[in-house]
Amino acid sequence: MNKVKHLIEPDDLTNSEIESLISKGMDIYDNPKNYSDVCKGKIMASLFFEPSTRTKFSFDSAMIRLGGNVIGFSDASTSSTSKGESLADTIKVMSFYSDIIVMRHPKEGAPKLASMVSEVPIINGGDGGHQHPTQTLTDLITIKRFKGNITNHTIGFCGDLKHGRTVHSLIKTLSRFEGNNFILVSPKELRLPEGLKYQLTKQYGTKFTEVETLDEVMDKLDVLYMTRIQKERFFNEEDYLRLKNSYILTNDKISNAKANMIIMHPLPRVNEISYEIDDDPRSVYFEQSRMGVFVRMALITTLLEEAK
Amino acid sequence: MNKVKHLIEPDDLTNSEIESLISKGMDIYDNPKNYSDVCKGKIMASLFFEPSTRTKFSFDSAMIRLGGNVIGFSDASTSSTSKGESLADTIKVMSFYSDIIVMRHPKEGAPKLASMVSEVPIINGGDGGHQHPTQTLTDLITIKRFKGNITNHTIGFCGDLKHGRTVHSLIKTLSRFEGNNFILVSPKELRLPEGLKYQLTKQYGTKFTEVETLDEVMDKLDVLYMTRIQKERFFNEEDYLRLKNSYILTNDKISNAKANMIIMHPLPRVNEISYEIDDDPRSVYFEQSRMGVFVRMALITTLLEEAK
Amino acid sequence: MNKVKHLIEPDDLTNSEIESLISKGMDIYDNPKNYSDVCKGKIMASLFFEPSTRTKFSFDSAMIRLGGNVIGFSDASTSSTSKGESLADTIKVMSFYSDIIVMRHPKEGAPKLASMVSEVPIINGGDGGHQHPTQTLTDLITIKRFKGNITNHTIGFCGDLKHGRTVHSLIKTLSRFEGNNFILVSPKELRLPEGLKYQLTKQYGTKFTEVETLDEVMDKLDVLYMTRIQKERFFNEEDYLRLKNSYILTNDKISNAKANMIIMHPLPRVNEISYEIDDDPRSVYFEQSRMGVFVRMALITTLLEEAK
Numbered sequence: 038m039n040k041v042k043h044l045i046e047p048d049d050l051t052n053s054e055i056e057s058l059i060s061k062g063m064d065i066y067d068n069p070k071n072y073s074d075v076c077k078g079k080i081m082a083s084l085f086f087e088p089s090t091r092t093k094f095s096f097d098s099a100m101i102r103l104g105g106n107v108i109g110f111s112d113a114s115t116s117s118t119s120k121g122e123s124l125a126d127t128i129k130v131m132s133f134y135s136d137i138i139v140m141r142h143p144k145e146g147a148p149k150l151a152s153m154v155s156e157v158p159i160i161n162g163g164d165g166g167h168q169h170p171t172q173t174l175t176d177l178i179t180i181k182r183f184k185g186n187i188t189n190h191t192i193g194f195c196g197d198l199k200h201g202r203t204v205h206s207l208i209k210t211l212s213r214f215e216g217n218n219f220i221l222v223s224p225k226e227l228r229l230p231e232g233l234k235y236q237l238t239k240q241y242g243t244k245f246t247e248v249e250t251l252d253e254v255m256d257k258l259d260v261l262y263m264t265r266i267q268k269e270r271f272f273n274e275e276d277y278l279r280l281k282n283s284y285i286l287t288n289d290k291i292s293n294a295k296a297n298m299i300i301m302h303p304l305p306r307v308n309e310i311s312y313e314i315d316d317d318p319r320s321v322y323f324e325q326s327r328m329g330v331f332v333r334m335a336l337i338t339t340l341l342e343e344a345k
Numbered sequence: 346m347n348k349v350k351h352l353i354e355p356d357d358l359t360n361s362e363i364e365s366l367i368s369k370g371m372d373i374y375d376n377p378k379n380y381s382d383v384c385k386g387k388i389m390a391s392l393f394f395e396p397s398t399r400t401k402f403s404f405d406s407a408m409i410r411l412g413g414n415v416i417g418f419s420d421a422s423t424s425s426t427s428k429g430e431s432l433a434d435t436i437k438v439m440s441f442y443s444d445i446i447v448m449r450h451p452k453e454g455a456p457k458l459a460s461m462v463s464e465v466p467i468i469n470g471g472d473g474g475h476q477h478p479t480q481t482l483t484d485l486i487t488i489k490r491f492k493g494n495i496t497n498h499t500i501g502f503c504g505d506l507k508h509g510r511t512v513h514s515l516i517k518t519l520s521r522f523e524g525n526n527f528i529l530v531s532p533k534e535l536r537l538p539e540g541l542k543y544q545l546t547k548q549y550g551t552k553f554t555e556v557e558t559l560d561e562v563m564d565k566l567d568v569l570y571m572t573r574i575q576k577e578r579f580f581n582e583e584d585y586l587r588l589k590n591s592y593i594l595t596n597d598k599i600s601n602a603k604a605n606m607i608i609m610h611p612l613p614r615v616n617e618i619s620y621e622i623d624d625d626p627r628s629v630y631f632e633q634s635r636m637g638v639f640v641r642m643a644l645i646t647t648l649l650e651e652a653k
Numbered sequence: 654m655n656k657v658k659h660l661i662e663p664d665d666l667t668n669s670e671i672e673s674l675i676s677k678g679m680d681i682y683d684n685p686k687n688y689s690d691v692c693k694g695k696i697m698a699s700l701f702f703e704p705s706t707r708t709k710f711s712f713d714s715a716m717i718r719l720g721g722n723v724i725g726f727s728d729a730s731t732s733s734t735s736k737g738e739s740l741a742d743t744i745k746v747m748s749f750y751s752d753i754i755v756m757r758h759p760k761e762g763a764p765k766l767a768s769m770v771s772e773v774p775i776i777n778g779g780d781g782g783h784q785h786p787t788q789t790l791t792d793l794i795t796i797k798r799f800k801g802n803i804t805n806h807t808i809g810f811c812g813d814l815k816h817g818r819t820v821h822s823l824i825k826t827l828s829r830f831e832g833n834n835f836i837l838v839s840p841k842e843l844r845l846p847e848g849l850k851y852q853l854t855k856q857y858g859t860k861f862t863e864v865e866t867l868d869e870v871m872d873k874l875d876v877l878y879m880t881r882i883q884k885e886r887f888f889n890e891e892d893y894l895r896l897k898n899s900y901i902l903t904n905d906k907i908s909n910a911k912a913n914m915i916i917m918h919p920l921p922r923v924n925e926i927s928y929e930i931d932d933d934p935r936s937v938y939f940e941q942s943r944m945g946v947f948v949r950m951a952l953i954t955t956l957l958e959e960a961k
Contacts, residue, residue: 073386078689080717097416098442101388108713122921130707133943134714305430327441381694405724406750409696613738635749
């Protein structure tokens with residue numbers, strides 16, 4: 038990660054940089070005390086121009102567990118940009134008040150712009166429907182922890198695969214690692230964009246299978262990645278009524294899944310995973326939240342070391 | 346407190362646990378430096394789904410003075426529950442980001458539910474009109490500090506005794522300690538609920554006297570606990586006009602009170618205690634706010650020690 | 654600063670106290686590590702009854718870099734005053750939860766009132782259009798750093814000089830130091846108030862020159878202090894159209910300025926300084942933001958030492 042000062046999108050990281058962040062995250066998970074003072078005296082500015090409790094608290098917790106401190110806001114209305122100041126000026130000044138900046142912004146590209154004026158590392162904590170690289174890192178460290186590695190898996194994605202940066206980003210990144218192939222489960226109108234499939238097939242030879250129901254593929258999956266599917270995304274009421282239950286996970290639906298399959302979800306969930314699944318040892322979505330803190334600790338400390 | 350992992354209501358604590366929290370709180374008050382590092386590296390999540398500056402800052406200050414750190418929000422609108430996530434999921438995830446959780450929630454029972462899914466101790470910082478156990482502990486440590494003990498007192502409660510968890514909770518808890526008896530001063534329509542009086546009389550032999558004005562009982566009180574009385578709680582304008590001044594404390598009204606009586610109030614006050622009283626050495630309501638920090642420090646460190 | 658416990662307005666400080674805060678600020682700028690633990694265990698309450706990201710974060714960052722901690726809010730709606738509590742009661746209680754209080758409040762005089770009840774030092778972080786003493790200190794330390802001293806300068810102020818506490822406060826304070834004189838650039842209707850000019854001329858013999866355009870005086874300035882000029886402040890559209898470009902700084906306008914002139918601005922800017930100026934070595938407004946942290950560190954640590 039020698040030349041990377043900011044993390045705006047997963048493609049800013051080489052495969053070996055990703056692997057090193059995951060290893061470091063696992064080492065922090067195993068030996069948290071070794072890292073409890075590495076950011077002593079450092080300040081992270083946590084600038085959430087759009088609210089996101091989970092992401093914000095995961096970062097805040099990460100920085101504090103490294104011995105660092107956090108300043109920031111969780112709501113654009115209290116920021117100077119409400120006085121007509123440009124984002125560039127806001128970021129430039131914030132970079133004097135802190136040693137590293139995490140930002141979430143409703144506008145695509147805002148973190149990229151920020152990285153061009155900031156004197157300190159910028160981490161993109163989500164920019165509109167665009168990029169959310171630390172969610173991808175969280176997903177990867179979770180696969181690493183529960184499956185031993187991030188290669189050679191059959192990974193099912195279920196739900197709305199058309200929208201949703203989380204899914205696109207994870208598929209793109211997993212495609213860069215050897216032997217991963219994808220089973221895509223969604224209604225026809227919510228399939229993964231053709232352009233993305235084409236690009237990945239061309240670039241990495243990625244293999245996709247597309248189906249409409251979970252049942253027909255459940256027994257083949259090493260990883261099942263669930264996402265929410267919103268009623269208003271369907272083209273018509275009829276399709277919605279016909280298909281809605283196909284995308285809600287129940288004990289019944291996973292009865293023939295592999296014993297070591299893992300069930301992931303970026304959270305928050307609404308109803309797409311029944312609560313009964315929480316007790317199944319294959320469900321790891323809460324542990325996934327937990328792992329997010331460790332990989333963010335790895336990222337923060339790495340970026341700060343390089344910024345010295 | 347061996348089996349208590351959470352504090353949802355005062356009844357979660359035995360008498361000896363209450364006494365030990367108060368003693369520890371007094372020891373922290375006397376020797377704050379001995380405790381300034383005991384929570385180093387620990388994170389308290391301070392989740393205020395309903396705003397309350399005073400309670401939140403008292404807890405935040407407590408955690409920081411123990412050497413710990415705080416993350417959190419003071420407004421539900423910035424939390425994930427606004428995206429339709431269940432409280433149980435929110436709490437479960439927050440329990441990965443922190444070592445202890447303080448929460449205030451507008452719905453009765455929310456902290457109890459939280460305690461059923463959390464991996465870390467939950468402290469109820471107030472749930473609707475229901476419970477607010479650390480206010481009760483604050484009241485008790487204040488009586489301890491200024492009266493030497495929490496037994497054998499004649500305690501007057503004045504104002505709206507029908508509503509208001511603070512009063513109910515404190516009366517219930519004081520009833521569990523020897524020799525306390527109560528003088529209840531309120532308009533007839535705002536008297537302590539019959540059910541509560543019946544229960545306490547039956548269970549502890551608690552003694553109550555009920556009157557309508559402060560004047561007739563002032564000289565008998567060891568402790569006077571004032572509360573606000575809202576105009577809209579009266580049944581009719583006539584009663585309101587007739588009685589309103591009976592429940593506003595002035596220098597004149599306390600002229601025949603005992604020299605060592607103490608005047609308490611949970612704050613914020615509106616006009617039920619005249620500002621002139623602030624200079625009377627018997628007024629301890631500001632010191633009561635101060636003591637809240639120390640008993641919360643005792644609680645946090647006790648729960649964290651037990652959670653090890 | 655022996656008798657000063659609070660900082661409500663610049664006039665609370667003697668010249669030698671101002672000089673010592675600036676020196677200490679410069680020493681912190683040069684040797685930040687010497688100060689990284691001086692506020693260990695101390696809590697600053699940061700009470701922003703009116704939002705101001707920049708000022709709040711500058712203070713928060715200052716306190717954290719001194720090793721201290723911060724509690725607070727950035728929005729009055731989450732404070733107890735929304736329950737009808739008096740500001741005096743709120744401040745009194747907050748002074749038990751913290752070791753020093755910074756407050757911004759929309760009402761003039763609120764910090765003064767606060768200083769009368771607080772048990773800990775109060776720093777005024779801005780009260781309406783009234784006072785903002787740490788902005789003045791920030792401006793002074795910036796002049797000190799870039800010009801070597803805060804005496805004997807020709808300082809131009811440009812924009813709306815009628816409103817705006819920043820300009821009034823800085824002119825008043827600079828008038829107290831030897832040899833400073835002022836060139837005031839503004840439309841006629843937005844000139845510095847006559848009363849202020851009269852007072853300063855009388856008291857310190859301060860010299861003012863008043864012009865309508867920057868061009869006619871640019872080559873005479875040691876310091877150019879830009880401020881925003883709002884369209885609605887003009888008396889008529891015609892004047893606005895005629896004059897608006899006179900108050901927007903461009904490379905062209907500074908072509909004949911002194912090589913060592915410095916360009917300041919309290920930020921946020923809207924359009925009164927073209928972005929092209931950012932690359933000119935004479936522009937120091939971003940560095941001015943940075944210096945604000947150091948002079949606030951000097952102030953916090955000085956007030957805390959005296960409060961011991």
